[in-house]
Amino acid sequence: MIEEEVLKIIKPTEEDKKGIEKVLEIIRERLNKLDFEVEGSFRKGTWLRQDTDIDVFVFYPKDVGKEYLERNALNDIINRIKDLDYTLAYAEHPYVIVNINNVEVDIVPALRVESGDKAITAVDRTPFHTKYVTSHLDERGKDEVRLLKRFMKGIGVYGAELKVQGFSGYATELLIIYYGNFRKVLEEASKWKHPIKIELTKPMKIFSEPLIIPDPVDPKRNVTAAVSLKNIATFSIAAKYYLKNPSIEFFFPSKKVEEKVKGDVLILRLNLDEKSSEDIVWGQIKRSVNKIERALKQYGFRVIDVQAWGDTNNITIAVQLESKNIGQYYLNIGPQYYSETIEDFIQKNDNIWVGEDGRLYSIKERKEYDAETIAKKNIVLKVKYNIESYWLQNTEDQQIMKFLRKTPTWLK
Amino acid sequence: MIEEEVLKIIKPTEEDKKGIEKVLEIIRERLNKLDFEVEGSFRKGTWLRQDTDIDVFVFYPKDVGKEYLERNALNDIINRIKDLDYTLAYAEHPYVIVNINNVEVDIVPALRVESGDKAITAVDRTPFHTKYVTSHLDERGKDEVRLLKRFMKGIGVYGAELKVQGFSGYATELLIIYYGNFRKVLEEASKWKHPIKIELTKPMKIFSEPLIIPDPVDPKRNVTAAVSLKNIATFSIAAKYYLKNPSIEFFFPSKKVEEKVKGDVLILRLNLDEKSSEDIVWGQIKRSVNKIERALKQYGFRVIDVQAWGDTNNITIAVQLESKNIGQYYLNIGPQYYSETIEDFIQKNDNIWVGEDGRLYSIKERKEYDAETIAKKNIVLKVKYNIESYWLQNTEDQQIMKFLRKTPTWLK
Numbered sequence: 038m039i040e041e042e043v044l045k046i047i048k049p050t051e052e053d054k055k056g057i058e059k060v061l062e063i064i065r066e067r068l069n070k071l072d073f074e075v076e077g078s079f080r081k082g083t084w085l086r087q088d089t090d091i092d093v094f095v096f097y098p099k100d101v102g103k104e105y106l107e108r109n110a111l112n113d114i115i116n117r118i119k120d121l122d123y124t125l126a127y128a129e130h131p132y133v134i135v136n137i138n139n140v141e142v143d144i145v146p147a148l149r150v151e152s153g154d155k156a157i158t159a160v161d162r163t164p165f166h167t168k169y170v171t172s173h174l175d176e177r178g179k180d181e182v183r184l185l186k187r188f189m190k191g192i193g194v195y196g197a198e199l200k201v202q203g204f205s206g207y208a209t210e211l212l213i214i215y216y217g218n219f220r221k222v223l224e225e226a227s228k229w230k231h232p233i234k235i236e237l238t239k240p241m242k243i244f245s246e247p248l249i250i251p252d253p254v255d256p257k258r259n260v261t262a263a264v265s266l267k268n269i270a271t272f273s274i275a276a277k278y279y280l281k282n283p284s285i286e287f288f289f290p291s292k293k294v295e296e297k298v299k300g301d302v303l304i305l306r307l308n309l310d311e312k313s314s315e316d317i318v319w320g321q322i323k324r325s326v327n328k329i330e331r332a333l334k335q336y337g338f339r340v341i342d343v344q345a346w347g348d349t350n351n352i353t354i355a356v357q358l359e360s361k362n363i364g365q366y367y368l369n370i371g372p373q374y375y376s377e378t379i380e381d382f383i384q385k386n387d388n389i390w391v392g393e394d395g396r397l398y399s400i401k402e403r404k405e406y407d408a409e410t411i412a413k414k415n416i417v418l419k420v421k422y423n424i425e426s427y428w429l430q431n432t433e434d435q436q437i438m439k440f441l442r443k444t445p446t447w448l449k
Numbered sequence: 450m451i452e453e454e455v456l457k458i459i460k461p462t463e464e465d466k467k468g469i470e471k472v473l474e475i476i477r478e479r480l481n482k483l484d485f486e487v488e489g490s491f492r493k494g495t496w497l498r499q500d501t502d503i504d505v506f507v508f509y510p511k512d513v514g515k516e517y518l519e520r521n522a523l524n525d526i527i528n529r530i531k532d533l534d535y536t537l538a539y540a541e542h543p544y545v546i547v548n549i550n551n552v553e554v555d556i557v558p559a560l561r562v563e564s565g566d567k568a569i570t571a572v573d574r575t576p577f578h579t580k581y582v583t584s585h586l587d588e589r590g591k592d593e594v595r596l597l598k599r600f601m602k603g604i605g606v607y608g609a610e611l612k613v614q615g616f617s618g619y620a621t622e623l624l625i626i627y628y629g630n631f632r633k634v635l636e637e638a639s640k641w642k643h644p645i646k647i648e649l650t651k652p653m654k655i656f657s658e659p660l661i662i663p664d665p666v667d668p669k670r671n672v673t674a675a676v677s678l679k680n681i682a683t684f685s686i687a688a689k690y691y692l693k694n695p696s697i698e699f700f701f702p703s704k705k706v707e708e709k710v711k712g713d714v715l716i717l718r719l720n721l722d723e724k725s726s727e728d729i730v731w732g733q734i735k736r737s738v739n740k741i742e743r744a745l746k747q748y749g750f751r752v753i754d755v756q757a758w759g760d761t762n763n764i765t766i767a768v769q770l771e772s773k774n775i776g777q778y779y780l781n782i783g784p785q786y787y788s789e790t791i792e793d794f795i796q797k798n799d800n801i802w803v804g805e806d807g808r809l810y811s812i813k814e815r816k817e818y819d820a821e822t823i824a825k826k827n828i829v830l831k832v833k834y835n836i837e838s839y840w841l842q843n844t845e846d847q848q849i850m851k852f853l854r855k856t857p858t859w860l861k
Contacts, residue, residue, distance in 0.1 A: 230787035231807070247807075270786035270807040299778040299800065299812050337751075337771075341780045341812060342802065359749075360776030366711040367771050368753045374682035375642035379689075383861060388711065390754065390855040395643070395659075395682040400711050400753060400855070443802040443812070449795060 039283045040184055040219065046289075047187050048180060049086045057091060060140040064093055067117045072096040072149065076163045078206050081170045083182040090141035094163060096149040103148075103158060107131055110146040118144070127314045129159045153254025165254035166207050173214045184219040184288075185209045191288040192275040192447060194268040200319040202265040204272075211237060211250055211260060220280075227277035231269060271445075278448060287447045296441040300341050301361040302429035303412055304437065305354040307347075310421040315349045321418050322352055328415040329356060336411055337363045337403065342443070346436055354412075355440045361408045361428070371397035451695045452596055452631065458701075459599050460592060461498045469503060472552040476505055479529045484508040484561065488575045490618050493582045495594040502553040506575060508561040515560075515570060519543055522558040530556070539726045541571045565666025577666035578619050585626045596631040596700075597621045603700040604687040604859060606680040612731040614677040616684075623649060623662055623672060632692075639689035643681060683857075690860060699859045708853040712753050713773040714841035715824055716849065717766040719759075722833040727761045733830050734764055740827040741768060748823055749775045749815065754855070758848055766824075767852045773820045773840065783809035 057079060065073075077092030078084035097110055107130050114133050115123070122136040132145040148157050153165035174182065186209050189195035197205035204212075215235050216222045231247035234240075240251035240259075248269050250260040279287050286292065309318065322345050330343045339359040347353050371382045374395050383389055386399035405411055409426055416424070432438065469491060477485075489504030490496035509522055519542050526545050527535070534548040544557040560569050565577035586594065598621050601607035609617035616624075627647050628634045643659035646652075652663035652671075660681050662672040691699050698704065721730065734757050742755045751771035759765050783794045786807050795801055798811035817823055821838055828836070844850065 228787075265805065266807040267803050267805045270803045273786050274791065274803065274809075296800070299814075300776050339749075339776075339780065341778070342810070358776070359779050360772070360774050362772050362774040364712050364751075364770070364772030366753070368751065374685050375640075379686065387861075388708070388853075388855045389860065391679050391682045391686065393677065393679045395678040397686075398754070402711075441800075443800045448801065 039285055039288075042285065043184060043187060043288045044180055047085045047087070047183050049084060053086055056138070057089070057140055060137045060142060061091065061093070063121075063137055064118075064135065064142055064144070067121075068093070068095060068114075068144075071113075074164060074167075076145075076167050077143075080167055081174070081210065082176075082179045083170070083174070083186070083206065083210055085183055085186060089139060090143060092163075093142055093144050094147045094160065095144060096147055096164075099148040099150050099155075099157060099161075101148070103130065106146040106148065106158070114144050114146065128316070153252065154257065156255065162252070162255055162258075166252075169253050170207070170210045170214070174210065178213055178218075181213045181218045181222075182210050185213060185222055187288045188219070188223075188275070188279070189272065191286075191290055192271060192445065194264075194272050194275075197263060198319070199263075199316045199323065201268070202263055203268045204261065204264055208250060208260050208264070211235070211253070215250075223276035223280055226273050227280055229269065229273045231266065233269070275445075275447060284447065290446050292446040293435065294438045294442045294446065296438055298429050298431065298441060299357075301358045301408075302441070303356040303358070303361070303409055304427055304429050305356070305412060305416070306425040307352040307354065307416070307418070308423040308425075309350045309352070309418070310423075313349060313420055318349050318352075318418075318420070322354070325416045325418065326354060328417060329354070329412045332411050332415045333358070333408060336405055336408075337367060338408055338411075342440075344440055346440075353436065354416075355429075355437065356408070356412050357440075358408060363403070363406055365406055366400050366402055369399045369401040371399060373397075451697055451700075454697065455596060455599060455700045456592055459497045459499070459595050461496060465498055468550070469501070469552055472549045472554060473503065473505070475533075475549055476530075476547065476554055476556070479533075480505070480507060480526075480556075483525075486576060486579075488557075488579050489555075492579055493586070493622065494588075494591045495582070495586070495598070495618065495622055497595055497598060501551060502555060504575075505554055505556050506559045506572065507556060508559055508576075511560040511562050511567075511569060511573075513560070515542065518558040518560065518570070526556050526558065540728075565664065566669065568667065574664070574667055574670075578664075581665050582619070582622045582626070586622065590625055590630075593625045593630045593634075594622050597625060597634055599700045600631070600635075600687070600691070601684065603698075603702055604683060604857065606676075606684050606687075609675060610731070611675075611728045611735065613680075614675055615680045616673065616676055620662060620672050620676070623647070623665070627662075635688035635692055638685050639692055641681065641685045643678065645681070687857075687859060696859065702858050704858040705847065706850045706854045706858065708850055710841050710843065710853060711769075713770045713820075714849075714853070715768040715770070715773070715821055716839055716841050717768070717824060717828070718837040719764040719766065719828070719830070720835040720837075721762045721764070721830070722835075725761060725832055730761050730764075730830075730832070734766070737828045737830065738766060740829060741766070741824045744823050744827045745770070745820060748817055748820075749779060750820055750823075754852075756852055758852075765848065766828075767841075767849065768820070768824050769852075770820060775815070775818055777818055778812050778814055781811045781813040783811060785809075 073093055073095045076094050079091045111131055118135050124134050126132055126134050132143055135142045145160055147160040150156055150161045153162045156162040189204055194203040196203045212222045215237055216225055233248045235250045238251050238253040238256045241256040244259045246259055246262050247266045248261040248264050252258040252260050326343050326345050330340050333340050341357040343356050345354045372378045382397055388400035390398055392398050485507045488506050491503045523543055530547050536546050538544055538546050544555055547554045557572055559572040562568055562573045565574045568574040601616055606615040608615045624634045627649055628637055645660045647662045650663050650665040650668045653668040656671045658671055658674050659678045660673040660676050664670040664672050738755050738757050742752050745752050753769040755768050757766045784790045794809055800812035802810055804810050
């Protein structure tokens, strides 16, 4: 069976576990006498073999406050590991990434609170998530989570980061806890229609998002608040198609794709100078994609699709139009002949005529009719960047090919 | 004053009248012993100097019926004038056109009925119109009609024929009878907002047309039923602008116009083989213009304007598009992810993706994306014709220049 084959690939071996434990030993020594805990999927036993980032949380009394975490706590941690290969990273507040034997250990300062709903910073809730999951999942359940994670990765809906707007690890764990196993999650998801409510606990707030999973450790929070409707829909469709015709392609899409250019496709290659946090860059990229699409439509272009991909430094935005030639002039619809505004219309317009419907019409010149200029003007990046843009002729680039093909290989 | 100047040009002299009377003498001799009458604007004294077609009606007892008119009556008339320069013409039924000294005399067989509302054929009402107008217009009134006719000719809204869909001579006479004089008609028309009701008599039917003038001699008929909203609106706007700034340009538009090509303009030159009645040809041309516009829009083109001009044999249709390049492919919007139809959509489509709104989208190929082909396919002429078509580059043709300029010279 496919799921067993997949598990063979994604389930870590005892050896994998030992390798990570060895790395953790080093970290444990360094954090000696601090109040620290291993969190995340490694601790919960839901990690995938390929995933090699481990979360270690260092807790401080809640009274020290956020500022203390960001300065004193962080400095203390850095002092303890500064001889190792480390970098600083930023989420809601800064944390340290240490790289040992290609295992990435995130050391995150957090506040020790009494319960999940008392969290002061977003990370304070994490130990309660860990407790909830470990106490609700048995060994088989952990494998079911692994299957669900890999499935979601395969179809591109896994990851809470802004770039993906997908499902978090915790969300996959709650789905398995609620529905029981991977297959059952798919069966239910294949029937989803938003708003979808999955209540392991009664919500303590009215949520407006399409997928609502109130956090069992903090029911005024929706665990899947940031999952986009696009990802919910994609997951639902993939679930339906997998159940009808299971295939490894859902978990590990590998088919090379090929497709010709349909319509006019503008490729914008952005190169960002500074190193910024991924969520900040992708927040701006997502906003740019939306602005480009809206502006092009407003200027009269028929937009087929606008997508962005890449990492934090090299980003491609692809803009697909039915045609880049919309003409320099457009039909302007004016008032009815009996309107008080006709004199104003006649004065301000040229090429005016009366239509069969009794309205005045005129021809107006577009303020802008070059799609490339409009697209470039609507990129809203706050960091410096270089841009290269061209109208696509043909390509070997697999990412562009995927953009042109659109249809996921697991679908058709 | 402008109106006096115009009258000097358009009011026939005694000499003009004598010339026509001389022609009528010849006709009167030929129709000896028949029950005939001079009708039309010459009889009513509302004719313009340049207009040289005279209506002579020959009446038959109403019991003879339509068939008799079309055969026996017509043959009798032809026999009486066959040595003259004549042709046959067709309206609701056939009539004879005789040309004497460049004066065109229409000899129309009609049925003698007791009153206008008893008319069997459309022309039977005519003698009652003549009586009504002559008994309600004095000499000054006749000149006011002349001014109104010339004004309407100048702005292009005069003529009951299908090609124009404008005001008939009788309609202009009724407007002057109702409002008193040319200026007063303009003052009222400048304030029009349809439906407009001008009741010299109570209507005996509920009319749905934008301009309603119940016929005083047959109140279940709307005299202006065939006037298009476009012509009503044009007349109303012209009235407003003339009153603000009177100019000879309204009566005799003479300015040469020049304008560049905006958008993509397709010129279709039609050459009709057979000689058909103008109303029949223009009925088909109007239908073609509408069909071309509708089809182009349906195929995705943005149409600025489609117009036709010409006579009964040589007709030009001009099609102005924002751009002739709409691209070979278009965005196809599919169902929501939870719809039962998604499997069908996925099976039938290619290049499928899930949008941010949870809908499926796909790229489809247009069945037709050549505007020239679409335009040609939608010409619905029942007579044989040759066609020549080209995308306009530049032109010296004043008709095309007017089409490009659109704004009437009297407006701006």
